Amino acid sequence: MxxxxxxxxxxxxxxxxxxxxxxxxxxxxxxxxxxxxxxxxxxxxxxxxxxxxxxxxxxxxxxxxxxxxxxxxxxxxxxxxxxxxxxxxxxxxxxxxxxxxxxxxxxxxxxxxxxxxxxxxxxxxxxxxxxxxxxxxxxxxxxxxxxxxxxxxxxxxxxxxxxxxxxxxxxxxxxxxxYRPKPHQVFVPAVYKNALEYIYSGLDDKRELLISGKKPAPVSSTRIDVSYFGPAQVSRMAVWEIGSDFPYSIGHEEKKVLDQGALVLQVWLNLSVPWIDASVQLLRDKGYFLGGIFPRWFGSDGLLMQKIVKRPEWESIHIHFDRAKRIRDLVYGDWLGVSA
CATH class of the missing domain: 3.40.630.30 (Gcn5-related N-acetyltransferase (GNAT))
Incomplete structure (x- = not known):
């Protein structure tokens, strides 16, 4: 010792x-x-x-x-x-x-x-x-x-x-x-339109919000970078490109990190992708819920979706500012929705 x-x-x-x-x-x-x-x-x-x-x-x-x-x-x-x-x-x-x-x-x-x-x-x-x-x-x-x-x-x-x-x-x-502004377009999944409009309203750089709705090319590839932090039991999947094989790709990567003992699974989706909507719905069907916006995460912005294997420690979350409390309520509400 x-x-x-x-x-x-x-x-x-x-x-x-x-x-x-x-x-x-x-x-x-x-x-x-x-x-x-x-x-x-x-x-x-x-x-x-x-x-x-x-x-x-x-x-x-x-x-x-x-x-x-x-x-x-x-x-x-x-x-x-x-x-x-x-x-x-x-x-x-x-x-x-x-x-x-x-x-x-x-x-x-x-x-x-x-x-x-x-x-x-x-x-x-x-x-x-x-x-x-x-x-x-x-x-x-x-x-x-x-x-x-x-x-x-x-x-x-x-x-x-x-x-x-x-x-x-x-x-x-x-x-x-x-520190260096980069105004750009982001594609917002319809299910999170109101939540993301609220979050973006308080940020210090400009965005044009467009509703996602297109479909990926019939034959296109997903690109995911995966990091797994064993001691923390946290996996992080950065989805740079969403292809027609996204359901298989995300399922394959999810199984690998769960087999390693992951308790917290984070997926960032690239909001420059016009067909992000279907991917969000697929993740919600798999138990993922809203996390929020990560500005400039891919150069463009990222949308955090997250899945917790056990019941989250909601009661232990202490938050000071009203805006952050509102974000917590949006996240908690979506968790309730996908957990129902």
């Missing part, structure tokens, strides 16, 4: 927020281990050599709160996690337990959203604010990011066991901020 005291740092030190340096790696890893233990599902942040390589390559751009002694009191990063590499996620944020009432998280968010993202040439930044508390929701909103989706049961309960901050799986609110 590991000695938990090895990750302690002296409280009360002065600190500054700065870009990551290679010599920070051990401190960042110690910070993650002190909060989450070795069950944290993303290896980048618990392997110092990997963290250095990812930052050197620009795939991860870490910001840290560093004391004069070189201790790491906080961390946050931009990193590539979307199908389209022109946008980056703001995440992997945490603060040492001895520094949680000193504004570290706010300063890290400011550095990432206001300095790191523009300097990195990001077209759109996004974040996932967990819903076992409302603190991060307020912080993300303060950086001019707007909510557009609810990812139900995204994070595993094991990630929160060490600090006992959640009784089960944890949902996340998806929020994004545009």
């Amino acid at each position: 590991e000695n938990q005291n090895q990750w302690n740092i002296d409280p009360g030190q002065e600190w500054v927020v700065d870009f990551f340096r290679p010599e920070d790696a051990e401190g960042v890893v110690g910070l993650f281990l002190s909060v989450y233990g070795r069950e944290y599902p993303i290896r980048t942040y618990i392997d110092p050599e990997l963290l250095v390589r990812e930052n050197a390559a620009g795939r991860t751009v870490s910001s840290v709160a560093r004391t004069k002694k070189g201790d790491i009191a906080g961390h946050m990063a931009l990193f590539c996690s979307a199908p389209f590499q022109g946008i980056k996620e703001c995440g992997a944020g945490l603060v040492h337990s001895s520094y949680r009432k000193e504004g570290v998280s706010s300063k890290l968010l400011e550095h990432v959203w206001e300095i790191s993202a523009p300097r990195s040439g990001v077209e759109c930044g996004f974040g996932e604010a967990v819903c076992n508390h409302v603190f991060m929701q307020r912080e993300v909103y303060s950086r001019k990011a707007e909510f557009s989706a609810l990812e139900v049961d995204l994070m595993p309960a094991t990630a929160y066991e060490k600090e006992k901050s959640a009784p089960g799986r944890v949902a996340s609110l998806f929020a994004s901020r545009t």
Whole structure:
């Protein structure tokens, strides 16, 4: 058993927020281990050599709160996690337990959203604010990011066991901020017309909403990129192209991830596809329900559909803002509809 005291740092030190340096790696890893233990599902942040390589390559751009002694009191990063590499996620944020009432998280968010993202040439930044508390929701909103989706049961309960901050799986609110506008057309499935009109009404880039209704070519191929996160039991399927073989393709990929133990299945559909309507109906027939909009997910926008193998932890979702509560109600209502 590991000695938990090895990750302690002296409280009360002065600190500054700065870009990551290679010599920070051990401190960042110690910070993650002190909060989450070795069950944290993303290896980048618990392997110092990997963290250095990812930052050197620009795939991860870490910001840290560093004391004069070189201790790491906080961390946050931009990193590539979307199908389209022109946008980056703001995440992997945490603060040492001895520094949680000193504004570290706010300063890290400011550095990432206001300095790191523009300097990195990001077209759109996004974040996932967990819903076992409302603190991060307020912080993300303060950086001019707007909510557009609810990812139900995204994070595993094991990630929160060490600090006992959640009784089960944890949902996340998806929020994004545009740095380089790209107005474009999106094709909306009829069943979600009202819901998506509401979600789009609050975003910071313009879209022309058209009702989907066309059919794919009689002989055309579906293209799906699948990622499976074993420790979290989450599968993510990015559907770039919807072909006539979509029913077979999605069924085949779904079976594979279920056989691996997936509990949370996320499917993103490319809203630039004019015949998206039939695909949405097929997914709803299979138990998938609305998640919301992921702006610029494919370069164009993505529509999240999600399926939870067990009953979702609805009662544990804490939401602060009225708009986000409305999105939750839309998602919950659709889950009720497909579960009936």
